[in-house]
Amino acid sequence: MIDLLEINLKKATNAILNAKHITAFTGAGISVESGIPSYRGKDGLWTKYDTKVLELNYFHENPKEAWETIRKIFYEYFGNAKANAAHFALAKMEKESNLKAIITQNIDNLHYEAGSKTVFEFHGNSKVMLCTKCAKKYKVEQIDLNKLPPKCDSCGGLLKPDFIFFGEGIPQEAYKNSFAEAEEADVFLLIGTTGLVQPAASIPVKAKQNGAVIVEINPERTVFTEGITDIFLRGKAGEVMTKLSELLYQNFS
Numbered sequence: 644m645i646d647l648l649e650i651n652l653k654k655a656t657n658a659i660l661n662a663k664h665i666t667a668f669t670g671a672g673i674s675v676e677s678g679i680p681s682y683r684g685k686d687g688l689w690t691k692y693d694t695k696v697l698e699l700n701y702f703h704e705n706p707k708e709a710w711e712t713i714r715k716i717f718y719e720y721f722g723n724a725k726a727n728a729a730h731f732a733l734a735k736m737e738k739e740s741n742l743k744a745i746i747t748q749n750i751d752n753l754h755y756e757a758g759s760k761t762v763f764e765f766h767g768n769s770k771v772m773l774c775t776k777c778a779k780k781y782k783v784e785q786i787d788l789n790k791l792p793p794k795c796d797s798c799g800g801l802l803k804p805d806f807i808f809f810g811e812g813i814p815q816e817a818y819k820n821s822f823a824e825a826e827e828a829d830v831f832l833l834i835g836t837t838g839l840v841q842p843a844a845s846i847p848v849k850a851k852q853n854g855a856v857i858v859e860i861n862p863e864r865t866v867f868t869e870g871i872t873d874i875f876l877r878g879k880a881g882e883v884m885t886k887l888s889e890l891l892y893q894n895f896s
C-alpha cells in the first residue's frame with residue numbers, strides 16, 4: 644500500500660532542499676510532545692480552565708485568583724517542559740538549510756531552548772515578567788511565585804507574565820518581522836496550529852498569497868489544510884520532523 648505520508652515527505656524534502664527562504668510558523672501542537680497540552684481539542688487547556696484569567700480586566704480586578712490559575716497552567720505545567728525532537732529539528736534546519744526564522748504563537752520558550760536563534764514570539768514569552776505600573780522586566784526565576792500576586796520590587800506594581808492576554812496588542816517587533824517573513828518565504832512550514840486565532844492566522848495566508856509552498860504538519864486536518872496547504876504531512880510534529888530530518892540530512896552526510 645503506497646503510504647501517502649512517505650510520498651508527501653519526499654515532496655516536502657524536495658521543496659526544502661530547493662528553498663531559498665524557509666519560514667516556520669508554530670502553534671501549541673509542536674509542544675504537545677513536550678508535555679504541554681494544547682489549548683483546543685480533546686484535553687485542551689481551554690476545556691479545563693476559564694480563559695477569563697487571561698482577560699486584562701479580570702486580571703487587574705482579581706489578581707490573586709487570576710495568578711493562581713496562571714501559575715498552575717503556565718508555571719507548574721510549562722515549568723519543567725523540555726524541547727522535543729520537533730524543536731531540535733527546526734534548530735538543525737536553521738543551521739543546515741535555509742530556515743531563516745521561526746514565528747511562534749507559543750510562549751513556552753522551547754524554540755530558544757532547542758537552540759534556534761531567530762524566533763519571533765508573536766504572543767510573547769512566559770519566562771519574562773513585566774511590572775504593569777513601571778514596565779520593569781524580570782526573569783521568572785527572580786520571582787517567588789509562592790507569594791501571589793507578585794509585586795514589583797521597585798514600585799510595588801502588579802507583575803504580569805510578558806505574554807499577551809486576550810484583547811492585548813501583538814508585540815510590535817514580532818508583528819512587523821512576522822509579516823515581513825510572509826513576504827519573503829518560498830517555503831512556509833505550518834506546524835501544530837488550528838489557525839483559529841487572529842492576527843497570527845493571517846500570516847500563513849499572506850505567505851500563500853506571495854507564492855510560498857505551504858507544508859503543514861498536524862495529526863488532524865485544519866482550516867489551513869482545506870484552504871492553503873500544498874503538502875500535508877499528517878502526524879505528530881516530533882515524529883514527522885524526525886523523518887523529515889533523516890531525509891534532508893542523510894543526503895548531506
Ligand code: APR
Nearest residue numbers: 670671672675681682683748835836837838840863879880
Ligand atoms: N504535533 C503536531 N500538532 C499537534 C500535536 C502534535 N503532537 N498534537 C496536537 N496538535 C495540533 C492539534 O491538532 C491542533 O491543530 O496542534 C493544534 C493545537 O491547536 P490550538 O490548541 O488551537 O493551539 P494554537 O493553534 O497554537 O492556538 C493559537 O490560541 O489561546 C490562544 O494564544 C493562544 O497561541 C495560542 C493561540
